[in-house]
């Protein structure tokens with residue numbers, strides 16, 4: 001499918017077909033993003049489906065996913081574009097003595113000598129893509145500033161070439177784990193979606209989607225226990241990713257119930273800090289006994 005979605009419900013259905021169960025607000029923001037041509041900033045704790053939302057959007061819209069994984073120290077050369085120095089050098093060497101420097105210079109700063117990195121690739125693609133800028137909070141503020149031109153005008157400026165306007169308009173999804181506060185300038189240009197841990201019913205539906213063979217009673221108990229564990233003051237509460245892993249593990253082990261023994265044996269799938277394990281074993285283990 002390449003057309004833009006007709007309604008919020010159409011987006012929700014489409015995402016579901018792509019294996020993503022969107023809440024009402026998620027479907028709404030995703031719909032608005034495609035129709036208003038605005039980037040979406042998705043924030044929330046680890047493992048609640050931020051990255052997956054971008055993947056599901058790409059799959060639903062029938063678009064290629066161009067992904068920029070952010071990290072500390074990421075710069076323009078890795079994110080935007082880089083001159084292909086080797087090719088430029090070869091071009092200069094291949095030039096017979098006759099040509100003047102100005103001619104060669106005009107030539108070696110042409111598009112042909114540009115290496116497109118994800119951001120440039122996304123806006124210069126013939127077919128519109130979904131651009132995922134993952135974990136933007138890992139970069140510094142200078143990088144964010146550089147993104148602003150791209151996010152508001154869908155263009156970039158290359159000093160030697162001038163303005164490069166977008167050939168096609170990407171759907172842009174930025175994700176953040178909130179490890180630092182993002183600038184107001186960036187937030188102003190984006191639609192905002194806060195993804196939190198889901199409600200018990202929503203999580204049950206997600207678990208069913210990923211582990212349909214798991215018995216209903218086990219699946220329900222699983223999400224209830226997970227909710228109970230999240231109530232504790234843990235270093236790292238289990239996310240949806242852990243719920244899914246646990247469901248698959250229980251399925252594989254043929255568990256027909258989550259009793260105290262099963263829980264103790266498998267809890268390392270959902271809690272991954274030593275201090276957390278002790279606390280969870282004591283509180284939840286006891287509740288299940």
Ligand SMILES: Nc1ncnc2c1ncn2[C@@H]1O[C@H](COP(=O)(O)OP(=O)(O)OP(=O)(O)O)[C@@H](O)[C@H]1O
Pocket residue numbers: 019020021022023045046047048049050051052053175177206209240241244
């Ligand atoms: N609404 C949902 N429907 C279906 N699957 C989901 C949903 N939310 C999360 N998942 C599943 O949970 C897992 C974790 O999701 P994802 O990797 O997108 O998390 P994240 O928020 O990007 O985490 P991190 O911040 O650690 O990168 C994935 O396997 C994804 O399929």
Ligand SMILES: [Mg+2]
Pocket residue numbers: 050051052134175
């Ligand atoms: Mg992610």
